[in-house]
Each structure stands twice: as structure tokens, then as C-alpha cells.
Amino acid sequence: MLRGPGELSVRFDRRIVLTCSLLVAVLIAVFLTSLAVGDFTIAPGDVVRTLFGNPPDPLADFIVNGRRLPRVLVAFLVGGALGASGAVFQSLSRNPLGSPDVIGFTSGASAGAVFVILVTGGSMAQVAGGAVAGGVATAIAVYLLAYKRGGQGFRLILVGIAAGAMLTSAVHYMLMRAELIQAASAQVWLTGSLNTRAWDHVIAVGIGVALVVPMLFVLSRPMRLIEMGDEAATGLGVSAERTRLGMLIAATVLAAIAVAAAGPVSFIALSAPHLARRLTGASGAAVGAAALMGAVLLGGSDLVAQWVLPTPMPVGVVTVCVGGVYLVWLLAREGRRNHV
Secondary structure (H helix, E strand, O other): OEEEOOEEOOOOOHHHHHHHHHHHHHHHHHHHHHHHOOOOOOOHHHHHHHHOOOOOOHHHHHHHHHHHHHHHHHHHHHHHHHHHHHHHHHHHHOOOOOOOOOOOHHHHHHHHHHHHHHHHOOOHHHHHHHHHHHHHHHHHHHHHHHEOOOEOHHHHHHHHHHHHHHHHHHHHHHHHHOOHHHHHHHHHHHHOOOOOOOHHHHHHHHHHHHHHHHHHHHHHHHHHHHOOOHHHHHHOOOOHHHHHHHHHHHHHHHHHHHHHHHOOOOOHHHHHHHHHHHHHOOOOOOHHHHHHHHHHHHHHHHHHHHHOOOOOOOHHHHHHHHHHHHHHHHHHHHHHHOOO
């Protein structure tokens, strides 16, 4: 809010600031714990010294900076991208089920990536390109099919669910027709995993997220206005349809980047925005808080998958188990609210 010549006033919601500060504190705790625990345990103090370039020994430097740090950073970046993407999709569709993994965009990214893995063998860059292309193509197709005097939320959800089911069937068909080794490789990727993630993954997903974040900042005000309704937004000088298209592109690219980096990790995009809104008390899309919540959820899930369970598991196994319970609760809650 501009108050005078050269004077800028910014209003902060104390609850949102407090919630984001708490999430950052939890994120730091998960970060340090993930770097410290493992087959070779490193004291938290030694982890901090290693991060600042003063490792106690070369082995600690190799384990922290070479092996564990890239994995943790990929988890945070992917979780943040999924959380932000889910928040934008839920705002766009005005539906609590509006997330990329529910309405089919993650399935499109998965289909593109699996096609590349099975046809070309799939380097990291090729799989990432296939995932992004598949996600964007699915988003465009769903938007065009759902378009009727504007992109209506309930039509977007229904068309997206149908598209996701068809794309999932296509993935299963490709796996059945593939050679056993290629099919096994693709199936591991489809589970959603952070294993063997290295610095090239960090750089790739970091660049992708950095390119989309400015677009979300530009769309933040129009996004809040169209949540009030198209007529109110138009009256305030905002093109509702153009804003929705920009939101769709930004959220789809974020989801595709996340899938390309870690596979189709389920339910983070669905649950992170809900939890963020409950903590912040925000009525609309709290994209920043949802991104922090997504990073916390995926980083914490990977910690549980690797070192709490009796046998190390891909992180997607944990998110599916927790997210499935959350989805059942959400459906039951919405059913009671709408008397269904």
C-alpha cells in the first residue's frame, strides 16, 4: 500500500508470519537431523562446522556435503514446489481436492517420463524433459476440454480426474509391453524416491523453481481477487481468464519439475495447502506457507522412510500411507459439511 511519495507500507498478518517462522524452525530441525543421522552418525555441531567449510575430517565432509546435503535440498525443493502447486490449483478450482495428483497433471508428467525411460533409456535430462512436456500437454488438454464460458473449477476437476485415469492406464500398458529391466526401472521411479539424488538434481530443480517463483509473485494479487468472483475481479481491473491461465501454467510447471526430480510423490500437493491454511487461518491460497509446509512434509517423510521404519523405503511409500488417511478424513469432513 503506497502512503505517500516514496513511502511504502506493507501490512503483515501476525498469525501468518508466526506460522511461517515456526515452519522455518521445523525445517531447520529436519535439515540438521537429516544430515546428522544415518549409518555413519555425525554430531550436530560437526554437521554445522562441515556446512561452514570446517569439517572435523574428510569423511564427514564427503558424507554431509557429497551424499546427504543434495538429497535434503532436493526433498525441500520438491516439497516446496508441490505445496505451492497444490495451493494454486486449489485456488484455481475453488475445490479442496484441486491438486495436481488428483486432477491428472501428475499422471501426465509421469506418462511423459515413463515413455522416455522405456523408449530412450532416459538420462536425467531426458526424463525431466519428458515429465515437463507430459505435464504441460495434459494441462493444456484438460483446460481446453473443461473450458466453457471460462475455465470453471468443477469442470476442471472432473475432466482432470478422467484424464488422470486414462493416463494411468496408458502408463500400465507401457509397463506391460516393456522389457523386464526397463519396466522395473520405471516402476521404481513411479514410486517416488529421493535415492541417488545428487547436485545436478539440486541445480536442475532449483533453476526450475527460481524461474516460476517470480510468476507466482506477479499473480498473487490477481489470484486473491478472482477468489472473490469473476465479476468482482473484472470490476477491479483484473482479467479473470488470463489470471487463471497464468495460474494453471505456473502450477503445472512446478508439479512437472517436482515429478521430474523425484518421481510422482503423492499427496504432498493435496495436504500441504490444507494444513498451511489451518495453521495460518488464511481464507485464500497461502502459497508461501503451503510451500514451507510441503518442504517440511517431504523432508520429514524422507527422514521417516530412511531411518524410522525397520527397512528403508522410498519416500513415496510414506507419503501415500499418510496422505491416504488424510484424503479419507478430508472426504468425510467435506461430506458432513455438504450433507452428502
